[in-house]
Amino acid sequence: MLITAYSKDLAVLFAVVAPDAPEDENTERKGDVAVIRDAKSQKLIGVNFFGPEKILPAAVLTVGHVTLSAESVAKLNAALTEAGFTEQLVADTSPKFVIGHIDTLKDHPDSNHLHVASVDVGQDKPLQIVVGAPNAAAGEKVVVALPGAFMPSGKIIWPGKLRGVPSFGMMCSPRELALPNTPEKRGILLLPADAPVGAAFKPTELDLKY
Incomplete structure (x- = not known):
């Protein structure tokens, strides 16, 4: 990375x-x-x-x-x-903002507003991601910031835990993605049903409706 x-x-x-x-x-x-x-x-x-x-x-x-x-x-x-250093960097050009599909969504064991999602991002197996957005639901297509994503705010996404549950990415809101004309309401960005799972998120290529 x-x-x-x-x-x-x-x-x-x-x-x-x-x-x-x-x-x-x-x-x-x-x-x-x-x-x-x-x-x-x-x-x-x-x-x-x-x-x-x-x-x-x-x-x-x-x-x-x-x-x-x-x-x-x-x-x-x-x-x-x-x-004079021996360390070397490894190039990483893989997309870090990708289209995901929420396969399942269940209640967080230690929170009344968080949920634990299994999200297909086109990898070998789904990612577990903890989400608090009120509009997150099984079957939705979303934007996932993978570990290593550099957010517009300057924050870097790393694997971590939320209230004790491992989370390996973040589902993003329009505001977090710094998209223009974002709504004031809370919630992640929901993508069209035909958005291709695992593809890099390119807002100009999708019909986004907030």
């Missing part, structure tokens, strides 16, 4: 591969490259590239979330090696 974002104001490209662990992280900087590791396991959490315009073309460095090609990731890995 690789999530990358560019800050023009800070002139930094952030590459994230695992959730932050603020109290258990250590950072090692060599020149314009800083590697962040888990202090206990020493596993890679992320890499900050300062002055990334010296590594990647300006056209690649769009402000905010950046999806990098394998060629661009190879250039970042070359910069890591040149700085």
Whole structure:
């Protein structure tokens, strides 16, 4: 998994591969490259590239979330090696916002408003996702933010637990997706019945009605 974002104001490209662990992280900087590791396991959490315009073309460095090609990731890995680090990044171009089908929906065992859904997203097996939206229902097509999704708000979606129940993604509302003319009412975005399960979510290709 690789999530990358560019800050023009800070002139930094952030590459994230695992959730932050603020109290258990250590950072090692060599020149314009800083590697962040888990202090206990020493596993890679992320890499900050300062002055990334010296590594990647300006056209690649769009402000905010950046999806990098394998060629661009190879250039970042070359910069890591040149700085003296052994860690390497792995390119990830798979879509993180996909169309899902709610197969089943049951009550959460420890909440009167949350539900536990089994959602088909076109993978080998359905994902379990905890949802609190009042309009979530079995049989609906929805937008699913998979682990590794970079939300418009800047939040990254990771596997986690809600009230003790594992959840492996998030069903999204129009507002969370930063879609134009979103309604004030609560609820996830419901897609047309013919929306293809597992396909990347592209709002311009669907007849969206809020």
